[in-house]
Amino acid sequence: MILSDLLDLPVQDPTGRRLGFCIDARLVLDAPAGAGPLAGARLHGLVVSPRTRTSFMGYERSGVRRPWPLGALLERRHAGTFLVLWEDVVGVERERILVAGNAVRYDARLRG
Amino acid sequence: MTRDERLPRPPTPAGRVLDARLHLLSRQVLDADDMPLTTVDDLELRSTDDGPDRAPAADGGITGARVYTVTALLSGAALATRVLGGRAPASRWLRIDWGRVSDVGTVVRIAGTGDDLDATWTERWVRDRIIRRIPGGDHDPQ
Numbered sequence: 001m002i003l004s005d006l007l008d009l010p011v012q013d014p015t016g017r018r019l020g021f022c023i024d025a026r027l028v029l030d031a032p033a034g035a036g037p038l039a040g041a042r043l044h045g046l047v048v049s050p051r052t053r054t055s056f057m058g059y060e061r062s063g064v065r066r067p068w069p070l071g072a073l074l075e076r077r078h079a080g081t082f083l084v085l086w087e088d089v090v091g092v093e094r095e096r097i098l099v100a101g102n103a104v105r106y107d108a109r110l111r112g
Numbered sequence: 113m114t115r116d117e118r119l120p121r122p123p124t125p126a127g128r129v130l131d132a133r134l135h136l137l138s139r140q141v142l143d144a145d146d147m148p149l150t151t152v153d154d155l156e157l158r159s160t161d162d163g164p165d166r167a168p169a170a171d172g173g174i175t176g177a178r179v180y181t182v183t184a185l186l187s188g189a190a191l192a193t194r195v196l197g198g199r200a201p202a203s204r205w206l207r208i209d210w211g212r213v214s215d216v217g218t219v220v221r222i223a224g225t226g227d228d229l230d231a232t233w234t235e236r237w238v239r240d241r242i243i244r245r246i247p248g249g250d251h252d253p254q
Contacts, residue, residue: 001174002186003132003155004199024134030127031181036211037223039127041182043157047131058134083122089176106122110129 001092006046008053011097014090020050022097024058026083043086046097047108050080061110083108130216132182140219141185141208141231149208149226153190156207158183182210185220187231206231 003025011019024047031040049055060078065071088103130136132155141149159178174180184207189200208222208229215221226232243249 001157001180002199002205003137003157004193005174007133025132027130027132027182028125028127029130030125031179033211036209037214038210038216041130041210042127043180043182044125044129045122055133058131061131061134082119085122085176086180087176092174105119107119110131 006092006097009092009095009097011046011048011084011099013099013103014101019099020048020080020082021053022046023049023053023055023081024061045083045085045106046089048082048084049078052077058110061108063109081108082106135216136185136220139216141187141226142219142221143226144214144221144224147226149222149229150187150206150231152185152220153188154186154205155182156184156186156205157181184209185213206233 006022006025009022011022013019025043026045026047027041028044029039029041031042033039047055047061049060055061055078056074059071059074060081065075082105084099084103084105088100090098090100092098136152136155139152141152143149157180159180186205186207188206189204193200206229208231212222212224213220214223227236
């Protein structure tokens, strides 16, 4: 698959309840490197925003709060954004991504 | 800007964390000589269960039960599909194997030069078929 198969798709639980939209895919460089100089990039999870399919420069995943009007607007727009681990994804269909009913919603903010 | 402090922190992975859209898409790709090659328009992800033609595994499709890794940066057929929708066929993408990526920062760097990449074929074609035939065009300026 390609990344575009995941981005912007609605994310639903098994009952069909919409949890949000996939706004990004989180990768971790911890897979076997192969012949390359950089470690392999493993798909670790999906960043899900409840209201919007887009993300403005990752504001909702950073500690940036300035300028205040922009920060307040984006905080409201992206409130409730969460990370769901890839292992909790039940299936990726053409029109939606299904996650397990007991999938844990993790804090999506990036560290450091 | 998620201020919902009730959400637990995810398990801390062992490696560096990248968000694909935030840290990779639309980034410029440079070779070891700092020559710009292309931009990252998409990523190819594969699981070890996928078929050789990059089709998803037949049994069960794409699920979290399979480990997916990035196998290539994709460049090329993005503009038309972004405007008009749909998806370009795999044959239209120009691939740069992830194994050639040496660093991800404000730009994406690859090891070695980009002379052998599909992503630079138009530049090579213009150089060899057009520029080289112009008198004085086959050598550096004196």
